[in-house]
Amino acid sequence: MFHRVPALPIGLLLTLSALCLFLEDVSAASSRARRILYNLDGDSCMTLKAGRSGPGPITTTDLTNLVAELTLPGSQLDTLLVCVNAQVMYYPTKVGTLRGTLSMPEERAKWSAHEQQRFENMQAFFNAGVDPYAVILSEARRRGLEALLTFRMNDAHGNDFLRTAFWRDHPQFRLGNGALDFGSETVRDYVFRLIEEAVQRYDCDGLELDFQRFPTFFKTGTPEENTAKINSFVERVRQLLNAEGAKRGRQLVLSARVPSDYGQTRPTYQQARSQTKSCDPAEWARRGWIDFLTVSEFLFTTETLDLKSWRRHVKSIPIYGAIQPETKPSRNEGRCEFCLGPEGYPKFARERWADGADGIYLFNFFTSREWREPIEPPFEVLAQIGDPKTLALATDAQTRRVAGLTTVYRHNSHADVILSRLLLTDTLDGKGKNSPLQLVSLYTDQRPPNDTSRLLAASHRFPIYTNIADALTLDTGNLAVDGVLLIAEHGDYPRSPTGNTQYPKRRFWDEILKVFRASRRVVPVFIDKHLADNWTDAKYIYDTAKELNIPLLAGSSVPGSWRHPAADVERGAALEEIVMITFGSTDHYGFHGLECLQSVVEQRGGGETGVRAVQCLAGNAVWVARDAKQFDSELLDMALSRQSNRRATRQSLSDLVKEPILWRIEYRDGLKATVLELNGAVNEWTGAWRYQKDRRIESTQFWTQEGRPAAHFTLLLNTIESMILTGRPLQRVERTLMTSGLLDALLQSQLEGQTRKETPYLEFGYQPIWRWQQPAPPPLSRPWSEQ
Numbered sequence: 048m049f050h051r052v053p054a055l056p057i058g059l060l061l062t063l064s065a066l067c068l069f070l071e072d073v074s075a076a077s078s079r080a081r082r083i084l085y086n087l088d089g090d091s092c093m094t095l096k097a098g099r100s101g102p103g104p105i106t107t108t109d110l111t112n113l114v115a116e117l118t119l120p121g122s123q124l125d126t127l128l129v130c131v132n133a134q135v136m137y138y139p140t141k142v143g144t145l146r147g148t149l150s151m152p153e154e155r156a157k158w159s160a161h162e163q164q165r166f167e168n169m170q171a172f173f174n175a176g177v178d179p180y181a182v183i184l185s186e187a188r189r190r191g192l193e194a195l196l197t198f199r200m201n202d203a204h205g206n207d208f209l210r211t212a213f214w215r216d217h218p219q220f221r222l223g224n225g226a227l228d229f230g231s232e233t234v235r236d237y238v239f240r241l242i243e244e245a246v247q248r249y250d251c252d253g254l255e256l257d258f259q260r261f262p263t264f265f266k267t268g269t270p271e272e273n274t275a276k277i278n279s280f281v282e283r284v285r286q287l288l289n290a291e292g293a294k295r296g297r298q299l300v301l302s303a304r305v306p307s308d309y310g311q312t313r314p315t316y317q318q319a320r321s322q323t324k325s326c327d328p329a330e331w332a333r334r335g336w337i338d339f340l341t342v343s344e345f346l347f348t349t350e351t352l353d354l355k356s357w358r359r360h361v362k363s364i365p366i367y368g369a370i371q372p373e374t375k376p377s378r379n380e381g382r383c384e385f386c387l388g389p390e391g392y393p394k395f396a397r398e399r400w401a402d403g404a405d406g407i408y409l410f411n412f413f414t415s416r417e418w419r420e421p422i423e424p425p426f427e428v429l430a431q432i433g434d435p436k437t438l439a440l441a442t443d444a445q446t447r448r449v450a451g452l453t454t455v456y457r458h459n460s461h462a463d464v465i466l467s468r469l470l471l472t473d474t475l476d477g478k479g480k481n482s483p484l485q486l487v488s489l490y491t492d493q494r495p496p497n498d499t500s501r502l503l504a505a506s507h508r509f510p511i512y513t514n515i516a517d518a519l520t521l522d523t524g525n526l527a528v529d530g531v532l533l534i535a536e537h538g539d540y541p542r543s544p545t546g547n548t549q550y551p552k553r554r555f556w557d558e559i560l561k562v563f564r565a566s567r568r569v570v571p572v573f574i575d576k577h578l579a580d581n582w583t584d585a586k587y588i589y590d591t592a593k594e595l596n597i598p599l600l601a602g603s604s605v606p607g608s609w610r611h612p613a614a615d616v617e618r619g620a621a622l623e624e625i626v627m628i629t630f631g632s633t634d635h636y637g638f639h640g641l642e643c644l645q646s647v648v649e650q651r652g653g654g655e656t657g658v659r660a661v662q663c664l665a666g667n668a669v670w671v672a673r674d675a676k677q678f679d680s681e682l683l684d685m686a687l688s689r690q691s692n693r694r695a696t697r698q699s700l701s702d703l704v705k706e707p708i709l710w711r712i713e714y715r716d717g718l719k720a721t722v723l724e725l726n727g728a729v730n731e732w733t734g735a736w737r738y739q740k741d742r743r744i745e746s747t748q749f750w751t752q753e754g755r756p757a758a759h760f761t762l763l764l765n766t767i768e769s770m771i772l773t774g775r776p777l778q779r780v781e782r783t784l785m786t787s788g789l790l791d792a793l794l795q796s797q798l799e800g801q802t803r804k805e806t807p808y809l810e811f812g813y814q815p816i817w818r819w820q821q822p823a824p825p826p827l828s829r830p831w832s833e834q
Contacts, residue, residue: 079193081339081406082123082433084367086197086255086304087113088411089130089137089180094164095416097423102164104171107182113413114186119426120566121525123433125406127187128197128255131180131245134209134225137169138178138248142240144211154207161417162208184249195253195300198242199260201226213237222263229264230273235280242284246291246299253288253300256281259343262306263323273325278334285336302339303328304369304408310345313353316360329360341408343369347376348387348395354402368399369408370432372415381419389425396432407432427568430525440487440527447529447771448487450518452555454538455493456500459831461536461575462491463499464760465767470507473764474826475756476834483768487528490518492551493538515558526566530771531559534575536635543580545794547634553584560591571598571774573767577638577787578780582808585787589780600767600776601783605639605732605749606646606819607766608759611689613821614747616650621739624719626682628690628733630726633708634790640722641710641786643732643749648718649782649815657810661789662711663797669707669723673697678711678721685735685746695728703728710793711803715810754828762822778817785809 094102096109097116117124131137135146147155147166158166172179187194202209205224214221220228227234246254258264265273281303288299306324307314319326331337340361342352348371357366370392377384387395396407415422431437440448449469453462464475469486472479489511491500504511512518521527535550543549552574563569572592578585578601592599616622625648629640649655664672672678680697687695695703708724735746751759770776788809796804 079125081125081193081365081367083429084126084128084341084406084408085117085124085412086128086257086408086410087130087183087413090133090165091161091414091417092183093168093179094161095413095421097416099416100419100421102161104164105168105179107177107179110179110182111186114183114190114192116424116426117429118190118192119429119568121430121523122426123431123437124192124429125433126193126195127183128195129180129183129187129251130197130199130257131249132241133199133202133204133260134211134214134227136241136245137180139173140241140244142237142244143213147208149210149212149215150207158208166208178248181249184251188250188252193252193300195255195302196245196249196251197255197257197304198245199257200238201229201258201261201264203261203263222266224261226261226263228266229276229280230266230268235276239280239283239287243287246287251299252297253302253338254284255302255304255341256284257304258306258319258324258326259304259345262309262345265323265325268322268325270320270322270325273322274320274327274330277325278327278330281331281336282334300338301336302341303331303337304341304343307343307345310347313349313351314342314344315353316357332361332364337364339365339367339405341367341369343408343410344371346373347371348374348391350395351398351402354399354404358403365405366403367406367408368402368404369410370395370399372411383415383418383420383422386415386422387425388422389427392425392428392432393438396428396438400435400438430527437523437527440521446483446485448527449484449530449532449771450488450490450528451486451532451534452490452515452518452559453492453500453534454536454540454550455495455498456489456491456503457495457497457537458499459755459757462534464757465534465575465764466532467503468756468761468764470503471834473756473758473761476829479756479826482764483772484530488512488518488521490515492535492555495539515555516562519559519562520566526562526568526570528570530570530767531572532575532767533559533572536575543794545791545798547580547791547794549580552579553587556588556591560595563595563597569595569597571600571770571776573770574599574601574783576603577601577790578783579787580634580791582788582791585784585791586808589784592780598770598774598776599780600770600778601780602778602786603639603642603783604759604763605751606642607762607822609750609822609825610747610819611750612747614745615819616647616736616745617738618650618818619652620650622648622651622718623737623739623742624679624682625721625734625736626678626686627720627722628683628686628729628731629722629724630729630731631724633724634794637708637710637722637724638786638790640724640732641789642783643734644712644720644722645782645786645789646817646819647734647736648714648720649779649813650818651718653716654812654814655781655785656714656716656812658712658785658789658806659715659810660713660803660805661792661796662801662803663793664709664711664801665797666706668801669709670701672709673700678709678719679737682721682735682737682744682746683723685744686733687729689733689735689746689748690729690731691748692730695725700725700728708797710789712789752825752828754831755833756826756829758825761825779813779815781811781813782815782817785811 136143184194203224203226292299374385451466456462469482627644704727710722712720732749
């Protein structure tokens with residue numbers, strides 16, 4: 048038999064429904080994912096901002112930009128806690144004292160520039176009817192962050208601008224430096240009313256009780272008596288948030304940051320319950336008063352917080368492990384010597400996750416801007432440390448992750464002799480020196496039958512991606528590498544009408560730019576050999592790199608190689624003329640000849656001044672120019688004398704070389720340069736130059752190791768490593784912009800009937816920062832066929 052259940056009144060149903068939703072909201076408050084939480088002190092952000100050294104005016108745009116900095120693409124920040132007090136309140140208050148308003152005129156005269164500017168900025172905001180903390184909280188919520196207030200329970204900085212009327216009027220409740228004795232019900236009620244006012248003033252998602260600022264609350268009393276008082280206080284705040292949450296239609300979060308021993312020992316549960324602190328977070332969690340807990344040091348980050356011991360006591364809510372911005376006090380008043388930086392934060396985050404943290408809590412992240420020599424916060428770590436998976440991709444201080452973008456990857460290709468050094472040491476056999484660069488991804492545009500990348504990927508465990516975006520983001524959606532090596536040399540590609548192989552450098556570059564722009568971050572890029580096969584694309588790559596401040600290095604491996612004998616243009620000396628000899632295919636090895644030429648002539652007095660015109664001669668026209676002495680024949684003789692085979696002389700060239708090519712280059716300052724391609728007579732790059740002052744001649748051979756491990760590529764890799772580690776190229780990319788433009792113009796001259804071409808677009812100058820030095824002897828050569 049079935050019994051009919053009487054219908055419930057509609058009002059009761061609505062009440063039960065609302066209760067169910069409320070309880071779901073309560074549960075969600077504790078279980079909400081908080082990958083990174085940031086405690087914003089509410090202080091330095093009111094005078095400092097990106098790109099500024101020292102305090103200055105702050106606008107509402109600066110305040111919203113501050114939140115934007117924390118939420119750049121890829122950021123794992125989920126919760127922003129905004130501090131609005133330090134005994135004084137940071138807004139016009141009816142319960143307490145507004146910061147700085149009880150300081151005497153003589154005290155204000157001694158304020159730091161920061162404090163003076165802060166007071167002016169705050170007054171300007173309030174006079175305009177703007178609450179800057181409301182602006183920050185609103186922007187945080189607009190960007191999808193959980194926006195909490197953080198309340199300093201008993202600040203004891205003791206500055207005159209933190210003096211309150213309550214402290215002034217109640218000397219019996221003082222603990223020292225502005226702190227108050229929580230043994231007094233009057234004190235606890237006063238502090239509660241400050242919290243009540245702040246919560247009701249701001250549209251926040253809840254509140255943190257910061258017992259770490261400062262971790263002393265009682266003069267006397269037993270731990271049991273004092274603990275009961277703090278427990279009652281926490282319960283009262285919980286009830287306040289429940290009531291306010293009911294009015295707003297959402298559960299308001301309550302959390303706590305546990306007190307420590309002022310950095311003397313690591314914070315422990317037993318220490319938090321000591322007589323002067325009397326905090327029992329385990330009881331707060333058991334009673335359902337708090338939704339999560341943060342364990343942190345007082346000021347300086349330590350190796351471990353021993354979160355596992357906290358978890359034995361606090362079982363039901365998330366525990367977040369904090370990281371402070373410094374490891375110890377700086378000895379230098381003007382510079383932060385021990386700020387964590389982009390390497391330190393991942394290091395300590397690994398320890399926090401391994402220790403059982405449910406997320407990472409950051410404190411004073413922006414304060415690196417406060418120093419006389421300000422340091423920008425390492426915002427990139429916000430995309431790493433909030434998830435053990437992305438943190439695993441982050442590297443230590445000695446390693447940088449790079450993506451390799453190649454046309455083909457086969458034995459002895461440029462991709463092999465550059466990128467394989469990151470896998471097989473600098474000797475390509477696993478017996479040499481390891482690189483500080485780690486190849487974490489590869490893109491290959493073509494896959495010939497003799498491809499070797501797949502075997503290397505399997506043995507060295509790096510992924511090969513089918514597109515450039517994924518190679519740069521590691522399939523995370525945001526830039527996830529520290530550098531990019533673009534090696535577009537070799538492969539089956541068409542030739543331009545001038546005969547230059549059209550490698551897809553512009554296409555690769557545009558794909559790189561898409562990732563950089565979407566991620567709002569750039570990393571150093573190396574482009575092997577010329578910037579592009581034509582001037583338009585080369586200039587585009589150069590200009591966009593400048594526009595986005597991309598550290599860019601490009602060029603040949605030959606200029607930095609060994610020279611026999613050791614010789615270079617005397618820095619600052621005036622040159623009259625130079626002759627270079629090259630060999631091989633015009634667009635490939637001819638480019639190396641131009642790079643050798645430019646690396647020498649850029650050292651002359653005044654640096655590089657630009658090129659006025661070029662001309663390419665071919666066939667018999669070359670011998671006509673030789674016989675007419677249109678270039679210095681003595682320089683040709685000296686350059687030929689540096690060839691190892693010594694089989695060619697000036698006069699025998701016409702018998703040995705069937706298809707000679709001559710490149711004539713006219714520099715703006717009057718320097719004459721001749722580059723001769725003499726296949727059949729030579730197989731090395733050599734050159735000779737004459738000084739103006741005494742007409743003295745110097746000459747040398749640019750020696751490369753023609754066999755494994757092709758050690759001149761180690762020298763090139765060293766310059767790449769330096770740029771990616773420091774963010775600063777060791778040589779001007781303008782050199783390779785010049786040689787890329789020269790090659791294109793000279794091939795056009797040949798195509799257009801060997802005419803003289805004026806090059807106004809190459810009339811740019813630059814000052815070299817690179818200076819050649821003779822490298823240490825190379826390792827022994829092995830046959831090209833060996834590994």
